Amino acid sequence: MSFALLAVPGAARKPLALAVSLLALLHVPAAAGADLLQVYRDAQANDAQFASARSQLLATRERLPQARAGLLPQVLGTAGVQRTMADYSSPVDVTRYFNANTWALQLTQPLFRWDRWETYKQGELATLAGEVTFQQAQLDLITRASQAYFDVLAAQDNLYLAGAQKKAIGEQLEQAKRNFEVGTATITDANDAQARYDLATATEISARSALEVARASLQQITGKPVDELMGLRPEAAIPGPMPADVNAWAAQAEQTNLQVGVAGYNLETAQRESNKARAGHLPSVDLVASYGYTNAQGTATQLSNVGSRYNSGVVGVQLSIPIYAGGQIQSRVRETLALADKAASDLEFARRTAAQTARQTYSGVSNGLAQVKALEAAERSAQSAVESNQLGYEVGVRINIDVLNAEAQLFSTRRDLAKARYDTIMNGLRLKASTAVLSEEDVVQINTLLTSVPGTMYKLPEKARVGSAPVPASMRRGGRNPS
Numbered sequence: 017m018s019f020a021l022l023a024v025p026g027a028a029r030k031p032l033a034l035a036v037s038l039l040a041l042l043h044v045p046a047a048a049g050a051d052l053l054q055v056y057r058d059a060q061a062n063d064a065q066f067a068s069a070r071s072q073l074l075a076t077r078e079r080l081p082q083a084r085a086g087l088l089p090q091v092l093g094t095a096g097v098q099r100t101m102a103d104y105s106s107p108v109d110v111t112r113y114f115n116a117n118t119w120a121l122q123l124t125q126p127l128f129r130w131d132r133w134e135t136y137k138q139g140e141l142a143t144l145a146g147e148v149t150f151q152q153a154q155l156d157l158i159t160r161a162s163q164a165y166f167d168v169l170a171a172q173d174n175l176y177l178a179g180a181q182k183k184a185i186g187e188q189l190e191q192a193k194r195n196f197e198v199g200t201a202t203i204t205d206a207n208d209a210q211a212r213y214d215l216a217t218a219t220e221i222s223a224r225s226a227l228e229v230a231r232a233s234l235q236q237i238t239g240k241p242v243d244e245l246m247g248l249r250p251e252a253a254i255p256g257p258m259p260a261d262v263n264a265w266a267a268q269a270e271q272t273n274l275q276v277g278v279a280g281y282n283l284e285t286a287q288r289e290s291n292k293a294r295a296g297h298l299p300s301v302d303l304v305a306s307y308g309y310t311n312a313q314g315t316a317t318q319l320s321n322v323g324s325r326y327n328s329g330v331v332g333v334q335l336s337i338p339i340y341a342g343g344q345i346q347s348r349v350r351e352t353l354a355l356a357d358k359a360a361s362d363l364e365f366a367r368r369t370a371a372q373t374a375r376q377t378y379s380g381v382s383n384g385l386a387q388v389k390a391l392e393a394a395e396r397s398a399q400s401a402v403e404s405n406q407l408g409y410e411v412g413v414r415i416n417i418d419v420l421n422a423e424a425q426l427f428s429t430r431r432d433l434a435k436a437r438y439d440t441i442m443n444g445l446r447l448k449a450s451t452a453v454l455s456e457e458d459v460v461q462i463n464t465l466l467t468s469v470p471g472t473m474y475k476l477p478e479k480a481r482v483g484s485a486p487v488p489a490s491m492r493r494g495g496r497n498p499s
Contacts, residue, residue: 049244052165053463055234056456059161062239069153076146083139086132095119100314113314120308127303127333130295134288141288145281152274155449158459162445164234166438168245171227173434178220181427185213185420191409192416205416212420252465254440256385257447262378266371268451273370277452279363286359290352296345299337306330370450377447384440391433398426441465 060066100114126132189209196206231242257265270276306329313323338345405422408414441462448454 049246050242051246051463051466052162053459055165055238055245056158056161056459058238058240059157063157063161063237065160066153066157069150073146073150076149077143079142079146080139083136083142086129086135087126089123089125092122092124093120094122114312115314116310116312118308118310120306122304122306125303125305126300128299128301130298131292134292134295138285138288138292141281141285145278145285148274148277148281151452152278155274155452155454158454158456159442159445159449161234161237162459162462163442164230164237165245166442168227168230168234168242169247170435170438171223171230172245173247174431175220175223175227177427177431178216178223181423182213182216182220184423185209185216188416188419188423189213208417208420212424246466248434248437248465249467252437252467254385254388254437254465255444255461257378257381257444260382262375262382265374265378265447265451269370269374270367272452273366273373273450274452276363276366276370279359279366283356283359283363286352286356290349290356293345293348293352296338296341296348299335302334302336304330304332304334374447374450377443377450380443381440381447384436384443387436388433388440391429391436394429395426395433398422398429402426 096116096118098114098116098118100116102112102114189206189212192205192209196203234242259265307327308329309325309327311323311325401422402419405414405419409416409419445454445458445462448458
């Protein structure tokens, strides 16, 4: 990593040098990291859970041809070779042999079988439900990949913040030691800074461990190792929900939510299962046709042989009428009716859940946008507080613990701001997923909010110096002697 400082004025060279030293400390790579769109496409290709859903869809599609087979002709072929030996007890014992070679083809075409028709319609419903289930898996992949991506970003940001905070405390520690050596500060300032520095070191270690765990979780989805990820631009404007009406989103979720769709197909399937159970009382009619060949040879007496060859064909209509099955059909009807009622209740529950999810995620987006705006203002105030406390410490109206507390507040605010941004984006994705309008285009849109340089929003404010700015009158009056 190399930097060039060309013709930079003295007043501007200090903040630039500070930014360069911070980037070098945090080992920010010069090359751009992976973005959300790349991570999502890697997940499409490598995620085991999504691959399982794809295979399940292919298997579910076969339910329709299997159900259709019950309405189509069934052709059965048979062939056989028989040898029969007969012993006759008579005044003269006689043993006779008969050989028979046969083959036959039998065709059965259902003409009226209501249960098979209902089975066919259930096959159609199963295929449609399978398609909807796979669409849900696609939406889940977007939200899972995005959540894992932002979890890594959050852990990545926490590590940046921990490193920056450690560096800031280290500078404050060195200054406190220098002030103690020259007698302008007490040993308490140095001890406070040392305690904060040790805690910051432990926090940095914990943040690095959390980042490794988050990266491993993302790698489980993408199937590829994860290094640096592109972060949000500091000025990125997070899109709000359109339309800005929670009731409209809730109503749409009740109609288009994919879980509601699956529950609707399950209800119709249960109703057709009841119709199929009632069909146990109905007659069945089949068209039956067969054609066969028989060649029989044998010995009629000790002195003569007999044999016959013939072809035979049969065409007819077969009627079967169920009369009594021990009460099994009535019991089956009652069972399927109860299951249909359960499916209806599941559908209503799915609708209410979809509406509630839409309301919650809408609230998460709208409140999240407000929270982001408030935290951005809080960040500016916290940064000003750090600069003011640093300046006050140098002129003797603030103690070291004031500076440390202000810096801790700044980094805590930045951490909360980053989390609020990520949570707001994820709630926006989940809101669209609850109404089944989430697509890859939304991933592309969010991808435009990313920057190629991670950690740019977490640089330390330039350390205020006495003489670099006018000292407020309030700080010049009533100053104390820390010694």
